[in-house]
Amino acid sequence: MTEQYEPIIVGFLCNWCSYRAADLAGTSRLHYAPNLRVIRVMCSGRVDPQFVLKALRQGADGVMIAGCHPGECHYVEGNIKALRRFLLLKQMLRQLGIEKERVQLVWASASEGIILADAINRMTEEVRALGPLRWQDSVIGANGHKEGETVQDAPVPEEV
Amino acid sequence: MSEKVGVYICHCGTNIAKTVDVEDVAVWAGDQPDVEIARDYKFMCSSLGQDLIEEDIKEKGLTRVVVAACSPHMHEKTFRTACERGGLNPFLFEMVNVREHNSWTTDDREAATKKAKALVNGAVERVIYHQELEMMPLEINPNTLVVGGGIAGISASLELADAGYHVYLVEREPSIGGHMAQLDKTFPTLDCSACILTPRMVEVGQHPNITLLTWSEVENVEGYLGNFTVTVRKKARYINEEHCTGCGICIEKCPFKVTDDVFEAGLSTRKVIYRPFPQAVPKYPVIDTENCVYFLRGKCKACQIFCPTEPNSIDFEQQDEFLNIDVGNIILATGYDLFDVSKIPQYGYGRLANVFTSLEFERLVNAAGPTSGNIVLRDMETPPDKVAIVHCVGSRDENYHKYCSKVCCMYSLKFAHLVHERLPDAEVYNCYIDMRTPGKGYEEFYNRLLEEGTHFIRGKVADITDSARTDEEEGKLIVQVNDTLIDKQRRIPVDMVILSPAMEARYDSRKITQLFRMGCDFDGFFVERHPKLDPVATMTEGIYIAGACQGPKDIPDSVSQGAAAAARVAGLIARGTVYIEPVRASIIEEQCSGCRICNNLCPYNAIIFNEDKEVSEIITALCQGCGTCVAACPSAAITGAHFTNDQLMSQIEGILWDVGKGLESIKKVESVAEIGD
Numbered sequence: 001m002t003e004q005y006e007p008i009i010v011g012f013l014c015n016w017c018s019y020r021a022a023d024l025a026g027t028s029r030l031h032y033a034p035n036l037r038v039i040r041v042m043c044s045g046r047v048d049p050q051f052v053l054k055a056l057r058q059g060a061d062g063v064m065i066a067g068c069h070p071g072e073c074h075y076v077e078g079n080i081k082a083l084r085r086f087l088l089l090k091q092m093l094r095q096l097g098i099e100k101e102r103v104q105l106v107w108a109s110a111s112e113g114i115i116l117a118d119a120i121n122r123m124t125e126e127v128r129a130l131g132p133l134r135w136q137d138s139v140i141g142a143n144g145h146k147e148g149e150t151v152q153d154a155p156v157p158e159e160v
Numbered sequence: 161m162s163e164k165v166g167v168y169i170c171h172c173g174t175n176i177a178k179t180v181d182v183e184d185v186a187v188w189a190g191d192q193p194d195v196e197i198a199r200d201y202k203f204m205c206s207s208l209g210q211d212l213i214e215e216d217i218k219e220k221g222l223t224r225v226v227v228a229a230c231s232p233h234m235h236e237k238t239f240r241t242a243c244e245r246g247g248l249n250p251f252l253f254e255m256v257n258v259r260e261h262n263s264w265t266t267d268d269r270e271a272a273t274k275k276a277k278a279l280v281n282g283a284v285e286r287v288i289y290h291q292e293l294e295m296m297p298l299e300i301n302p303n304t305l306v307v308g309g310g311i312a313g314i315s316a317s318l319e320l321a322d323a324g325y326h327v328y329l330v331e332r333e334p335s336i337g338g339h340m341a342q343l344d345k346t347f348p349t350l351d352c353s354a355c356i357l358t359p360r361m362v363e364v365g366q367h368p369n370i371t372l373l374t375w376s377e378v379e380n381v382e383g384y385l386g387n388f389t390v391t392v393r394k395k396a397r398y399i400n401e402e403h404c405t406g407c408g409i410c411i412e413k414c415p416f417k418v419t420d421d422v423f424e425a426g427l428s429t430r431k432v433i434y435r436p437f438p439q440a441v442p443k444y445p446v447i448d449t450e451n452c453v454y455f456l457r458g459k460c461k462a463c464q465i466f467c468p469t470e471p472n473s474i475d476f477e478q479q480d481e482f483l484n485i486d487v488g489n490i491i492l493a494t495g496y497d498l499f500d501v502s503k504i505p506q507y508g509y510g511r512l513a514n515v516f517t518s519l520e521f522e523r524l525v526n527a528a529g530p531t532s533g534n535i536v537l538r539d540m541e542t543p544p545d546k547v548a549i550v551h552c553v554g555s556r557d558e559n560y561h562k563y564c565s566k567v568c569c570m571y572s573l574k575f576a577h578l579v580h581e582r583l584p585d586a587e588v589y590n591c592y593i594d595m596r597t598p599g600k601g602y603e604e605f606y607n608r609l610l611e612e613g614t615h616f617i618r619g620k621v622a623d624i625t626d627s628a629r630t631d632e633e634e635g636k637l638i639v640q641v642n643d644t645l646i647d648k649q650r651r652i653p654v655d656m657v658i659l660s661p662a663m664e665a666r667y668d669s670r671k672i673t674q675l676f677r678m679g680c681d682f683d684g685f686f687v688e689r690h691p692k693l694d695p696v697a698t699m700t701e702g703i704y705i706a707g708a709c710q711g712p713k714d715i716p717d718s719v720s721q722g723a724a725a726a727a728r729v730a731g732l733i734a735r736g737t738v739y740i741e742p743v744r745a746s747i748i749e750e751q752c753s754g755c756r757i758c759n760n761l762c763p764y765n766a767i768i769f770n771e772d773k774e775v776s777e778i779i780t781a782l783c784q785g786c787g788t789c790v791a792a793c794p795s796a797a798i799t800g801a802h803f804t805n806d807q808l809m810s811q812i813e814g815i816l817w818d819v820g821k822g823l824e825s826i827k828k829v830e831s832v833a834e835i836g837d
Contacts, residue, residue, distance in 0.1 A: 024260075030265060034271040037279060038279070039812065042743060047791060048790070050805075051808060051812060055816065058819070071670070072679040073679075076674075109681075
């Protein structure tokens, strides 16, 4: 039997809302996929698109950026700046052939542990369905085009 | 780079150890480069656990420390202090959250252990790049701004003023007092609202430590904890406050009357030059320029002609004044609005004359109100024989507000009592969904009403109509309600209906949150720092909240929250200097190209452009450390202390230690590309 493929997702969580939402999810003993590895930033506005690319290139299969709801940002509107950068980044990722499910932006306030946990579960399943990213083969090696050979080599999860 | 990192993994009893193989993580971490020592311990936060860190720093010469335990929001400070005791700069420490973010969220021991290793490794890689930082001292200006002169704002102001600190109390209306001044009796003790409130108002008016700014609004807020500069617009009253004695002759002589929609809830009139109510503080009247004949047509001046003071106190030329006030802290007590009941058309408010809101009834039943306390119908003379009181109008309703407004059950019971008291023969029907009476003496009050003979009907009112089906219903208002206790639809003919509307956030609460740079929730209520442990602070340092602006609240709760906010502020003032985290951005002048992209990004206007040097500069005192500019700088000339690019990039590498094998091949491809060029 083939083992289920476990994607690795890097999460950039803002100190005030989403990181606390994750704290709350833990305190409320909400069980969710153990695939998210969290990096704390003060604000989602701190997330440089380079961090996302770095994580993907370093072997992550997905990146989640999580911030406060629009209008609730601890730093007034850092999350709006994160949103703008995210929209631009999405365009670029598409051109690189990276599926949109791999990089997601989530809003979760400090009281919304359950929303964050749901988002983590959902994203884990979406990325699991896509399979590993294999940046160096599919994005750089083939210059953005997935060649037949590469695709065949990629482990195809059973349920797909 | 060669650092000696100490890694400590906490069992947290079994909280972490149950799901994460802590011994395995410790052994594994000990084998990582740069790690000098890795230990696991039952309770790292205990004094013995902290001693471990302290001793290792001293004996093994650790230069960096990583603790994997609970959330940094819980114990980061604890371990930073432990590092400091060991002689290590507290910022050369990094905390890993393996409890809230890991062990508590899964039962999969293998996955949790793997995740713990990744998180620990990320922290180790990050901490190597940490820099020594010093906490930043911040002087606290001892003056405080209180916004809102309702009972919460009054309590906060008096507490601070009595403690010897100066307070600027800003109120939008001509008088302080807020909603409480409009009420008749207060539940459950039934003491008269004015009797307990007005002495407090007078105290505010006379207190040497309180500068009272009524008929004023905050226009602008700049600065940060300890050093806010607030611009207050003092609207023109057209009264010279230095000369006015508050005798009230101008009000008496003013020949024009308009409906008083604010204080008397539309049930009575007031003069065009007016005081909202006789006990208003301050006593100075204000001219309503929208209705004043002099302002409309340039004639009249009756008030000026009859003003007995020398020199004359009426000043038609007065302009709005802008005051700049320096304060250290701000308490927001901006109160609430009542839900607009005409949004529920089936309850007929505005269409059916004898449907009243709770505030209208408060004025009706108030001895100082338009009917001198006589409960009458809209014709202002007929007393009702039957009264229905409808709870939860706009509260606990999917279509309007989902929350419970907390006070309506109690004041609806109070209304029932007042009707029984004033009209002993009248029948009173209270239509409620659930009776909510949590509070000292509240349940007893409910029991008292049960004995007084009020009819309690458990069910949500569907409709209020005047279309009669029987002779008995003719000329009456019919309240259609599903009595859920007997499972029957009932039609109750009454003469008067009182709607108990929801308390909602002020219509402009979102604007206020933007002005003061803090947050509000979906309903518009201000968000506290912690719902249980820090209910008066906000996420913005130096800004506190009190009263119904944070959520529906009764008088005792508002008073205690006002006092609590004052205590928090007084604590800061007494300390004089606070130390804040040095998580701030700074610009490397040599790398700045002067592109100014960052200039408009900063929500605190902390970035200015130096025209001489043609580079941007950061005013450290204004910077709050969000890092938005750091992420935006195309030249990487801005660094965010404690969240530098190096630190975060290394953490990304570290956290992906088990999958980052591809790095070599990337380098290979890149070098190939270089050759190609």
